Amino acid sequence: MKTVETENEGLKRGFMLTIPAKDIEARVDQEVKRIAPQVRMPGFRPGKVPPNLIRKMHEDSLRGDALNASVQEGVQQLLTEQKIRPAMQPQVELDEGYAHGKDAEVRVNLEALPDVPTPSIDDIALDRLTVEPDADALEEQIKTFASQSKRWEDAPKKHAAANGDLVVMDFEGSIDGTPFEGGKGEDMQVELGSGNLIPGFEDGLIGAKAGDSRNVEVKFPDDYQAKNLAGKAATFAVTVKNVKTAGEQKIDDDFAKSLGLTDLEQLRGLIRGQMEQELNGLTRTHMKRQLLDQLASRHDFPVPPSMVEAEYQNIVAQLRHEASHEEDEKAALAEIEADADDYRRIAERRVRLGLLLSEIGSANGVDVTEQEMQRLVMQAASQYAPKDRENFVRYIQQEPMAAAQLRAPLYEDKVVDFLFAKAKINDRKATRAELEADLESEEGHVHGPGCGHDHGEKPAKKTAAKGKAKAAAKDEAVAEAPAKGPVEKASAKPKAAKPVKDAAPAKAPEAKAEAKPAAKKAPAKKK
Template identity: 30%
Template sequence: MAITVETLDKLERRITLSLAADALQNEVDARLKKLARTVKADGFRPGKVPMNVVAQRYGYSVQYEVVNDQLGEAFAKAAQEAQLRVAGQPRISEKEGGPVDGQLQFDATFEVYPEVAIGDLSAVELERVSAEVNEAAIDRTVEILRKQRRTFAQRPATEGAADGDRVTIDFEGKIDGVPFEGGKAEGFQFLVGEGQMLEAFEKAVRGMKTGESKTFPLAFPEDYHGKDVAGKEADFLVTVKKVEAQNLPEMTEEFIKSLGIADGTVESLRADIKKNLEREVKFRVLARNKAAAMEALLKAVEFDLPNSLVAAESDRLVEGARADLKARGIKDADKAPIPAEMFKPQAERRVRLGLTVAELVKANNLQAKPEQIQAHIEELAQSYEQPAQVIAWYMSDRQRMAEVEAVVIESNVAEFIFSKAKVADKAVGFEELMGQQAGA
């Protein structure tokens, strides 16, 4: 019998399902008889409980189970016959009026996947960035490695704090003469000139000697993370307890070997740094270009989204937010009242992009090939001391392999988009790509 599909809204559909009442009852009776073989009841031996007792105790739950099973099968068969791509789970309700000609009637309301029509990608304009690792980038990395292993020695009392020094201070801040939360500390340490404190605070401490005190005004930025003080001006009293000058290790053979460079030479260290930076640059360039390609792809499509998929994605984002709070040690994070609605725009974007990418992959055979997956894992593993173990770690877990496959597919899609679009190549500086300021 042909399936009648009723259109309720853009993607919402409804079909009527029928279950034969006698067949339904026969299945219920069969399951109850099977259950009676093992069910236990006071006053009866196992397997000897009367059927009327079994039916009274378990009849409703068994009937509910049978109806659900048969409705699921009937819906799947009807959707297949009608060639429907169902999105999410159907909502099924019994029709009023009881059985018709021995048939129980149910309405199944559901959504279908939209038709995804991708526009002409040759009209898309895209910027493709590239970057190189220069000598300055290697120099900065060497300095970072030295700073990570620096030591400190107390300055003479006659010398003031300078950039790179570690200072220990007591401080108290007041706004309109009133102390504020987080505005007081004792024995507080920070490194001068490394951006750990507001610039005005560092400027005030710079040049102060051990034992000195100073009062100075400080205006908190409008976008300061502490909302109670953002945009306000405070007066701070600072007392310097200790000033320690940094001592950077010399580039000796011993120091270089401590960094894992076997021959202890500067040349080998710089070569190793360059190799690692080039790997990082490659990943960042790919990520930036991929993001640009995906953004362009979204602009080339327009279609309605199944509400069920958006709701499911919003729920996943909420659970992710709760997991993040839990990881930060927030109490009762799993019960945090996070409204799914706040994630709706992000969920809609994810669903739209997911459906579009899936269509592009299917239409253009952009699936991840085994050799691509293997190459990506091997490249990821090169960042670790024992690559073989990392490769085995990925290969041994289906979920991790699926994540790698998804990344490779996204890369294939991005390459395809760039191959079709109008592309303007742009070289960017290492600092810009890495989100650093020159000289940092």
């Protein structure tokens, strides 16, 4: 094989590979010999079909397979000889003039991973803000929990239903006098004022008493999931079977026992444990922010533009998803566009930090074990319907890039834990409010190359969701996996039309883009 370098600028590399025709023919001969014992043809004993007839029968597929194998082997040989680690999948293109019997000329273009300088990790100092669960907050959570576990009691017969009461009813909906599919229900319970029904329905039940029958006039939302009902006026014939009021829920041992616990103290212990786990997570995130800021400030080296672009698209897609929940979605999107350069710097920072963490892990023997990887696969597979789990496991086994993306977060966490163990830790007590404010702030961190800030400029006022998303973006690195692709939205199947708000289509959940360049696809997650 002949190799000619066509481009060498920064991390961009280009080559022209020439694969001799005789090498391709040799592969065809090998394949003919391999399949000959399996070929069956009338007039010949099994395994005795002449090679020239086998060639004639399978000419196109044999040559196609031989050419593909030659190109793959040639690209791999090129990467080995040139000692190149590609940042993303190399672009491989066969010359259009190729024909049978000619040498194959193949263009290979790629971006190489940079030579990462020896990371500086010996004098890292971190603050560990420790927060004790607040006693008042603990009691408030127990009260909230008790309020969500309401004890309903039958109201007096002449009691008129009000907000906060529970109405038990039968109903049947119709449009222009004609009942519609999915519009009928029996013994349905709804808490008035909860907002669980389509607009106007709960209001139409205010004042109703047990035994009442009334017609409730409503209009289905324009974006209602059942398209045949969207935007249409409907009448629901309702029979109120019972009205219940919320009895006082005493917070005592009996309440705890109703939850299957021993006593109230055990409930307090469980909630305290949940609070401690959440606070520990916030503390770790705060320490990780400091660690990544220090690593970013100490290291500056070129990173592959293709990885930066892919990570930028991932960040922007996540921010746009957050913007879709803002009151003024257009204004939020405009802010994202205005700060595009800022997000590109964050994307570059994340890619650079990912390469640093990979280098640190590799140099210090940090790895994800086979058992840990199997556990990751099983956990991810559990998100799919039972019939799709085997397909998902097979997909991960066959797609190295998909496996790398699944593995990357755990690998990153293990490298971060390694660096925490080496760092000088200064323990400092703080309140939850102080810890959360520090996490959401875009200031107060170590400044330096790659930190993602436009130094010297006063930050613009941000929407709440966008500010949190931006802060969270800085807490991540793209370790040991190619940059993720844009976030895609999963589709939701329509449900039967009912007067419940939840039957309207919710915005589809985010789903990670599939790893390229494979043609295989992972099975769809269960809804």
